[in-house]
Amino acid sequence: MNKKVSPLLIITGLIIGAAAVILTKFGNPANMGFCIACFLRDIAGSLKLHVAAPVQYFRPEIVGIILGSLIISLATGEFRAKAGSSPLVRFILGAVVMIGALVFLGCPLRMVIRMGGGDLNAFVGFAGFIVGILIGIVFLKKGYSLKRTKDIAAVGGYAVPAIFTVLFILFLAVPTMFVFSQSGPGSMHAPIFMALIIALVVGVLAEKSRMCMVGGIRDVVMFKDFKLISGFIAVFLAVLIGNIVLGKFKGFSTEGQPISHSAELWNFLGMVIVGWGSCLLGGCPLRQLILTGEGNLDSGITVIGMVVGAAISHRLALAGSADTAATAEAAYKVGGIGQNGKIAVFVCLIILLVISFIYTPKAKGNK
């Protein structure tokens, strides 16, 4: 049935937006009810894959989204263990997308949540995101594609969900094995089971509705199809209205936004990386979690690549740091990235260019 809008997608967007506001109300960091990038980074920290003290916590939301997708895809018979589509390239793309996201301080979903929170820096990121997707589309139109996936034994499809589930059970049973931030965003979290259950619902809905931040923009540009982007708009509206209702909305600004910096060039370029890389992956970070739950081992490997990218990002000081508020002694200080981060942005863009060319037959001049 060819409808212009999908009610399920809009409902999913509204629920995700509302869930994000609720999770922040109950403890998640401001404008970070969900952030696939930040949460995978926090998990990396809790495993001591990096040692950035303010961002270490085993986020149940990641497990919930993967398992929600797994449960609904098993129930509807859509679970299908698949692999074989250039896994190492996907691993690298996952790491690159994560590095870009941490420069900006958010994944595409957090970008929309920040936009709904009044963060104009996120709108700059959005512009970069669109540009990144447009670049990806150029290569898609010329025939860019990674290899076909193939069916594999079921155990392969369960592997990455199982890894996250086992780690989560350990986190619950033997928390002393892990590391938790005592201050900073990693110390801010909603109650574990609230986060898990809300994320399970989000996983179910995102799987059924095929919610994807990248797909939304890509479909508008390539096919003039506004279905997927309506989910994106619904998230924004739900967050904006939720923030207004809770009295948390203080207008739009670039300064003083929580866990956000106003070094706009790097917000822009960070999200160019995310948009472009996600286009090459066939889906945004949220979509990679959903596909992982559906049995796609390549997406599972992409998620692992994101975890490794997060570890690299914090070990090598590539990630963004937020603006600092003015005090009696010091003026407002714009955050952003240091020297390493700037080099990493350019390296990531080159990696994306190389991968784009290698896997685009017409771009190489071949037919």
Add this chain to the structure above:
Amino acid sequence: MKEVDARGFACPRPVLMTDEVIKTGENDIIVFVDNKVAEMNVSNHAEKNGYKVSHEREGRDFKLVLKK
């Protein structure tokens, strides 16, 4: 009649592969995909381009028959 085997390809490749054939003016196209999302996307795209779409299963895969 042209056949498009888009099984195993990531979004949005199945739609792009179908679109390439649609652009040649072919009236009879058979498209194979391996997941519901691709089935829906290809179907929507074909209908937008004036094709009647019928859906069949082919083992675990999906077969779309597009006719103009």
